[in-house]
Amino acid sequence: xxxxxxxxxxxxxxxxxxxxxxxxxxxxxxxxxxxxxxxxxxxxxxxxxxxxxxxxxxxxxxxxxxxxxxxxxxxxxxxxxxxxxxxxxxxxxxxxxxxxxxxxxxxxxxxxxxxxxxxxxxxxxxxxxxxxxxxxxxxxxxxxxxxxxxxxxxxxxxxxxxxxxxxxxxxxxxxxxxxxxxxxxxxxxxxxxx
Amino acid sequence: xxxxxxxxxxxxxxxxxxxxxxxxxxxxxxxxxxxxxxxxxxxxxxxxxxxxxxxxxxxxxxxxxxxxxxxxxxxxxxxxxxxxxxxxxxxxxxxxxxxxxxxxxxxxxxxxxxxxxxxxxxxxxxxxxxxxxxxxxxxxxxxxxxxxxxxxxxxxxxxxxxxxxxxxxxxxxxxxxxxxxxxxxxxxxxxxxxxxxxxxxxxxxxxxxxxxxxxxxxxxxxxxxxxxxxxxxxxxxxxxxxxxxxxxxxxxxxxxxxxxxxxxxxxxxxxxxxxxxxxxxxxxxxxxxxxxxxxxxxxxxxxxxxxxxxxxxxxxxxxxxxxxxxxxxxxxxxxxxxxxxx
Numbered sequence: 001x002x003x004x005x006x007x008x009x010x011x012x013x014x015x016x017x018x019x020x021x022x023x024x025x026x027x028x029x030x031x032x033x034x035x036x037x038x039x040x041x042x043x044x045x046x047x048x049x050x051x052x053x054x055x056x057x058x059x060x061x062x063x064x065x066x067x068x069x070x071x072x073x074x075x076x077x078x079x080x081x082x083x084x085x086x087x088x089x090x091x092x093x094x095x096x097x098x099x100x101x102x103x104x105x106x107x108x109x110x111x112x113x114x115x116x117x118x119x120x121x122x123x124x125x126x127x128x129x130x131x132x133x134x135x136x137x138x139x140x141x142x143x144x145x146x147x148x149x150x151x152x153x154x155x156x157x158x159x160x161x162x163x164x165x166x167x168x169x170x171x172x173x174x175x176x177x178x179x180x181x182x183x184x185x186x187x188x189x190x191x192x193x194x
Numbered sequence: 195x196x197x198x199x200x201x202x203x204x205x206x207x208x209x210x211x212x213x214x215x216x217x218x219x220x221x222x223x224x225x226x227x228x229x230x231x232x233x234x235x236x237x238x239x240x241x242x243x244x245x246x247x248x249x250x251x252x253x254x255x256x257x258x259x260x261x262x263x264x265x266x267x268x269x270x271x272x273x274x275x276x277x278x279x280x281x282x283x284x285x286x287x288x289x290x291x292x293x294x295x296x297x298x299x300x301x302x303x304x305x306x307x308x309x310x311x312x313x314x315x316x317x318x319x320x321x322x323x324x325x326x327x328x329x330x331x332x333x334x335x336x337x338x339x340x341x342x343x344x345x346x347x348x349x350x351x352x353x354x355x356x357x358x359x360x361x362x363x364x365x366x367x368x369x370x371x372x373x374x375x376x377x378x379x380x381x382x383x384x385x386x387x388x389x390x391x392x393x394x395x396x397x398x399x400x401x402x403x404x405x406x407x408x409x410x411x412x413x414x415x416x417x418x419x420x421x422x423x424x425x426x427x428x429x430x431x432x433x434x435x436x437x438x439x440x441x442x443x444x445x446x447x448x449x450x451x452x453x454x455x456x457x458x459x460x461x462x463x464x465x466x467x468x469x470x471x472x473x474x475x476x477x478x479x480x481x482x483x484x485x486x487x488x489x490x491x492x493x494x495x496x497x498x499x500x501x502x503x504x505x506x507x508x509x510x511x512x513x514x515x516x517x518x519x520x521x522x523x524x525x526x527x528x529x530x531x532x533x534x535x536x
Binding site for chain 2: 019
């Protein structure tokens with residue numbers, strides 16, 4: 001089999017597309033899972049916009065989208081999963097079947113990993129949040145709090161600033177659940193709980 | 195090995211749901227067509243661009259048994275147009291899933307189950323025989339005059355915005371009907387029924403919704419100037435129109451405002467203290483007159499006296515500002531009236 005994988009002249013396999021319904025073999029349910037996984041990835045392209053606002057304070061518009069790379073993981077994984085579904089369904093050569101299985105495994109694992117990271121990143125205790133003061137550098141924020149739970153922006157004194165959002169796991173009420181840290185020139189210039 | 199010969203990728207003509215593209219893809223992949231239809235339908239909901247891809251495939255993908263696109267490709271494209279336009283024309287915003295999900299679980303769970311079963315049956319069942327090449331040719335040529343009139347009206351809507359083009363819509367079913375009658379005389383009437391029926395339905399829907407097709411195409415924001423005037427009139431045929439009257443100078447004379455949008459949204463912002471009287475109607479869509487007064491559906495009318503905006507009553511507050519009489523209509527879309535800026 002391994003010799004066959006490495007050779008384009010290996011005997012052809014029977015693809016699910018070549019078989020009768022309900023007799024398509026193990027690759028058919030894998031292709032089905034790949035299509036569902038592609039939808040799952042697509043559903044994660046966008047997250048609901050939210051706002052932090054307070055009395056006489058600037059409004060921070062944000063989404064809990066996790067670290068920046070998570071979005072691109074979903075964007076890449078969606079077409080990759082579709083491609084793996086097609087390969088699993090129609091491929092006859094062992095090398096293309098192997099490619100389909102690899103694509104399927106890697107992209108589905110990356111989607112699951114990205115979902116887990118998105119749901120767990122930026123969850124910190126109130127004491128950790130209080131350790132970050134105005135004037136702290138971006139690298140200090142990363143060191144103390146890790147990946148942010150989301151990103152946003154706010155207009156402060158007429159200037160649009162990028163903001164990092166963290167989730168306060170110690171909050172008992174809806175109020176004070178999220179902390180926004182707005183950054184200018186690599187330094188925190190504004191912090192606000194909402 | 196019992197290797198299956200994979201067929202070329204062709205559109206289905208028989209047993210197709212819309213254009214036969216997904217059916218052809220299912221034949222090519224030897225995959226369950228119902229599953230692929232559901233996947234494509236679900237994918238089109240967040241990405242409407244896929245509808246354009248599907249329409250393009252209808253136009254360029256040859257029918258089964260042919261090596262190049264033919265008359266049936268035009269039929270397939272027309273079927274996509276009808277299927278895509280019908281929900282927008284007849285249902286639009288009034289069938290938002292929010293209204294279903296807001297109801298109790300005892301209601302929406304069985305309703306959703308019935309909907310899913312309905313979709314499954316709709317996407318999986320067999321559909322009748324498609325037209326032959328001669329029938330497709332006769333249908334396309336029979337529909338061509340009515341389509342030419344409709345295209346001329348569409349061109350007129352964007353090039354001559356001062357004309358009330360909706361008055362010419364009746365020409366479309368009339369031309370289609372005339373060619374159907376001519377077909378009866380020559381014995382080729384059968385392929386001309388579908389275009390005539392579609393033209394009649396579309397024209398009836400446009401007339402019933404009271405769509406006004408003057409004012410051109412595109413989005414427009416119009417802000418009332420500081421100079422006093424007693425009459426303002428703005429219209430858009432297809433697009434969104436925002437009328438901002440908040441900077442209107444204060445006066446004791448009634449200011450008459452007329453606004454219309456054929457297909458699209460109309461936002462009217464009146465001064466906070468204005469005494470507003472309304473005569474507004476929406477053919478199909480949403481009527482939103484200040485927070486909490488919102489209607490969805492067909493043929494919505496509201497007529498109110500001075501000092502109110504759609505039944506708005508603010509205890510202990512009287513409006514003493516400029517009297518504004520607003521006459522507005524939206525054929526298909528949303529009409530909103532706000533005090534100040536929303």
